[in-house]
Amino acid sequence: DGGITQSPKYLFRKEGQNVTLSCEQNLNHDAMYWYRQDPGQGLRLIYYSQIVNDFQKGDIAEGYSVSREKKESFPLTVTSAQKNPTAFYLCASSIEVGGSQPQHFGDGTRLSIL
Amino acid sequence: GESVGLHLPTLSVQEGDNSIINCAYSNSASDYFIWYKQESGKGPQFIIDIRSNMDKRQGQRVTVLLNKTVKHLSLQIAATQPGDSAVYFCAENHTGTASKLTFGTGTRLQVTL
Numbered sequence: 001d002g003g004i005t006q007s008p009k010y011l012f013r014k015e016g017q018n019v020t021l022s023c024e025q026n027l028n029h030d031a032m033y034w035y036r037q038d039p040g041q042g043l044r045l046i047y048y049s050q051i052v053n054d055f056q057k058g059d060i061a062e063g064y065s066v067s068r069e070k071k072e073s074f075p076l077t078v079t080s081a082q083k084n085p086t087a088f089y090l091c092a093s094s095i096e097v098g099g100s101q102p103q104h105f106g107d108g109t110r111l112s113i114l
Numbered sequence: 115g116e117s118v119g120l121h122l123p124t125l126s127v128q129e130g131d132n133s134i135i136n137c138a139y140s141n142s143a144s145d146y147f148i149w150y151k152q153e154s155g156k157g158p159q160f161i162i163d164i165r166s167n168m169d170k171r172q173g174q175r176v177t178v179l180l181n182k183t184v185k186h187l188s189l190q191i192a193a194t195q196p197g198d199s200a201v202y203f204c205a206e207n208h209t210g211t212a213s214k215l216t217f218g219t220g221t222r223l224q225v226t227l
Contacts, residue, residue: 004157033214040122042203042217043158058214090157100146100165100209105157 003027006091006106012114013078013085021076021109023091029104031097032074036060037088037108046089049074050097078111086112122201124222133191135221137204142185144206148215149178149189152201161189161202191223199225 035043045058049068063082092103145166150158203220
């Protein structure tokens with residue numbers, strides 16, 4: 001069954017701690033994305049990757065880091081520099097960036113502060 | 115449950131009626147548009163898309179209308195069912211420029227019995 005898998009579903013972060021959110025896709029898509037969703041706001045782009053070993057900052061990249069060592073995987077690290085990390089994080093993929101195909105989303109990770 | 119959708123505009127519709135959800139987009143250069151449905155605690159689910167060379171596209175129980183003159187997009191859901199209750203939001207893109215999707219804030223659809 002093709003799709004995007006995000007884990008864990010819920011994650012708690014202690015102050016000063018880095019945490020990593022996992023995103024795996026088996027859709028053979030080149031492009032992958034990370035978004036942050038806060039109540040009452042549209043999705044905001046954190047980072048995106050057009051192809052393996054490449055990634056670009058989105059609109060709110062500060063306090064986050066990513067890697068793209070494999071086509072299937074695009075993990076997001078929320079660092080201690082991100083002072084307001086509590087949010088719902090969504091990973092997405094698409095065939096390419098800037099094309100006329102939809103992005104497909106995982107079911108998200110809810111990050112909270114302990 | 116997931117607090118996504120808090121403070122969003124809400125549309126209440128009786129089961130069996132038709133729903134119309136509207137979206138105003140900002141970029142006149144946008145040429146590709148998508149509607150997503152998001153249920154509580156889940157990721158957005160693709161519903162239907164439309165390119166700017168069309169003004170109407172139909173799917174199963176859903177129709178998207180595009181009015182480029184006033185930069186307006188609407189999603190019509192026929193015979194609304196309780197399972198349609200969710201947050202709906204539109205997204206726009208200017209293709210071919212490596213730009214990314216811009217997402218609207220969404221509308222909560224509540225289906226009453």
